[in-house]
Amino acid sequence: LNADSPINEHIVKHGDGVKVVALWVEDATKSFEETTKRGARPFMEPTVEKDEFGEVVRSGIYTYGETVHIFVERKNYNGVFLPGYKEWKSDYNPEPVGLKYIDHMVGNVGWNEMNTWVKWYEDVMGFVNFLSFDDKQIHTEYSALMSKVMSNGNGRIKFPINEPAEGAKRSQIEEYLDFYNGPGVQHIAIATDDIIATVSQLKARGVEFLSAPPKAYYEAIPERLGDHMAMMKEDISELEKLAIMIDADEEGYLLQIFTKPVEDRPTLFYEIIQRMGARGFGAGNFKALFESIEREQELRGTL
Structure with missing residues (x-):
């Protein structure tokens, strides 16, 4: 540069x-x-x-x-990426791990800014707010957050927007804003059709993921999935072993796991997600992620 x-x-x-x-x-x-x-x-x-x-x-x-x-x-372009870019050939060709496309990207904004940006996406981009979580749903004894999910007309683009909420200690959103020096993208979620295979291969290659939720989380899966348990193909013990989380909405269920931050600042991280009919995000997983990041905060001494 x-x-x-x-x-x-x-x-x-x-x-x-x-x-x-x-x-x-x-x-x-x-x-x-x-x-x-x-x-x-x-x-x-x-x-x-x-x-x-x-x-x-x-x-x-x-x-x-x-x-x-x-x-x-790019309707009048058929190159590999953008003008000026050439196809890169290398002797290093690891096997694909099943990652398909970006499912969603999450932004963290400052205190009392979430609704401002929700309105911006509505007014400027023509997006709609199709899902919301408040601090009564996403909290621990120490901290909380609020989030609204914005989406375009066909639902292919999803941008959750998070802001801090009042709590006894510094929330993970505040931590992000402090270390990133302002609002920005918190994480990028990438879709797969087989999250167990994808995560197994990523772990074998050294990717570090957040710690697993407590055993009670996995014991409550049948209750959380309800009628969707009948269509569930994955083994719960395998999900627990890999620390993969599972939740549901009205249309199906989804499986998710989150990496640790990808650099020394506790800012950007990645998510691997597999959707089995679900279009949104379950509150159970949202809260479990919040708790997992808070455990990492505690280890860093920044809670």
């Missing part, structure tokens, strides 16, 4: 993290014009980039903190 690069400045301030959340659109120029007309702060005017494989149009706007959304129009 060049010393005067905007990304270099971002890394100095925030550490490793997410600067750009890119969205594939039909018309990047129209997306830019419409969102800025609705009040979005511009980041990048529509720009055409070309090479021998065609052309890509990109534009961008700011969202929470210093995070930006880049609109990518």
Whole structure:
């Protein structure tokens, strides 16, 4: 990186993290014009980039903190990624672990900012709030958070937005905001069709995940899944051994696990998720994740 690069400045301030959340659109120029007309702060005017494989149009706007959304129009491009990028060949070719696509990305914002950004996504992006969790649902004896999940019209894009809530000690959202120096992307969730196989392979390659919920969590799975237990294919003891969490909504169930932070700051981490009909997020898993991160906070001495 060049010393005067905007990304270099971002890394100095925030550490490793997410600067750009890119969205594939039909018309990047129209997306830019419409969102800025609705009040979005511009980041990048529509720009055409070309090479021998065609052309890509990109534009961008700011969202929470210093995070930006880049609109990518690539209907006239058939290259490997973007103009200027070449296919990379290497002798190092590990077998795929079954990761498919980004299921959702979660943002952490400051005190009393969640509803501001919910309204921004509604007014500027045309998203809807299809799920909410408050501090009565997501809390421990020490801390709490609130969250609202924003989604686009077809439900393929999901952006949960978290904010801190009052508690006896510093919540994990406050910890993130302190170490990241402001709002930003908390974690990226990647989908798989076989979470047991994916997690087993990732663990074998050294990926570290958050500690498992207590045994009572797994004993309560039949009650938590209700009628969905009949369609459950996974063995509960195998899920417990791998620390995979399971929850349900009205349409099905889902399995999730979360990595530890990927750098020395307790900021960005990853989630592996497998959906078995469920479209949303269960409150049980949300609370279990909150408790797992809080246990890590306690070990770090930052609770």
